[in-house]
Amino acid sequence: MRPQIILADDHLMVAEGLGRLIGDVADLIAQVTDGRQLVDAVRRLQPDIVVSDITMPVLSGLDAMRELKAAGSRSRFIFLTVHTEPQVAAEALRAGASGYLLKAAAGEELFEAIRAVMAGRVYLTPHVTKDVLRAISQPEGKEASHLTQRQREVLQLIAQGKRMKAIAAELHISIRTVEDHKSQLLHTLDANSTADLIKLALKLGLVSE
Template sequence: MRTRILVADDHSMVADGLGRIVADVADLLGAAHDGRELVEAATRLKPDVIVTDVEMPELSGIDAMRHLRMVGCTARFIFLTMHRSPELAAEALRLGASGYLLKEDAGEELLVAIKAVVGGRTYLTPRLTAHVLRQMAAPPDAVSTLSDRQRQVLRLVALGKRMKEIASELDISVRTVEGHKAQLMDRLGCESTADLVRIAIKQHIVPQ
């Protein structure tokens, strides 16, 4: 049986290109163009492998993976990104990704990564391996220890949403939102909302 793959990228041309690459070795189920669309498509189509960018609208690829893991999705995630950050790659792997490679290497290396993760192995681009292994040996940073709700609040604060808007979107009280924000400020060592925004951008929780 051929591997069933879902691809996700907020640029349609990139998503189409990925689809053409993987179609030679797998059944392409479709393409998503933001994090929420990825969650919906993965829940409905139940792919074996998801190839996704890290930085996307609505939800980052990493947050989409976290959400899908919570609802029992067992698809293997391969992150295909332009970001060379060892910290970001290490976080993705810690949270359950099976692969991480760079967009500039998409093509033959992506097919190698798909074969590896379908076989139950983890694939990490050789360009980053040494740096990522050192990063994973270090204690996790504060952002990687945030709960899903805290990451949701951080993302919405960084997008400029007001407390009432966040409360309405998450279906919680304004006081609860304020409490989460205070906890975020404390845990992340922030003195202002601007500091939270900078961290969210650096961690690719929201686009630059």
């Protein structure tokens, strides 16, 4: 029986190509373009596998997975991303991802990942395996821990260059609350400026360069 898969990627041309690839080995039951749509689709359709980018609008793929797993979802996540940083891959695996590979190597490697994950194994692209295993063996960095879901959302929107008013409107909270979250982020992450927060958001895979 072919696995049922949801694809999450906000780049239309990339998603179309990936959709055709996935269709050769699995049933593509939905495609979404942001993290919040992904959470809703997984809850509704309960796929076997989610193939997702990490950096997406509204909610990152990584945070969408965290939210779903916290709610008891059994869907397995394969992250297909441009992020080669071992810290990002290590964080994804720590959070419960079943696969991690690079868009540059998509194709036959994606088929391998799907087969491995359906067999109950974890698939990690050979392109970053050594560095990722080293990163996993080290203590999780302070910047990747102790952030609430809301703080991560605010950090992602700050790194996207959005102003306090726009962030407040998008998250349906007050400007004062956004400012409070930003102050907490600066303190928690030992950051001195918005530029420092953007650098950390890049490192966490919340935005891409």
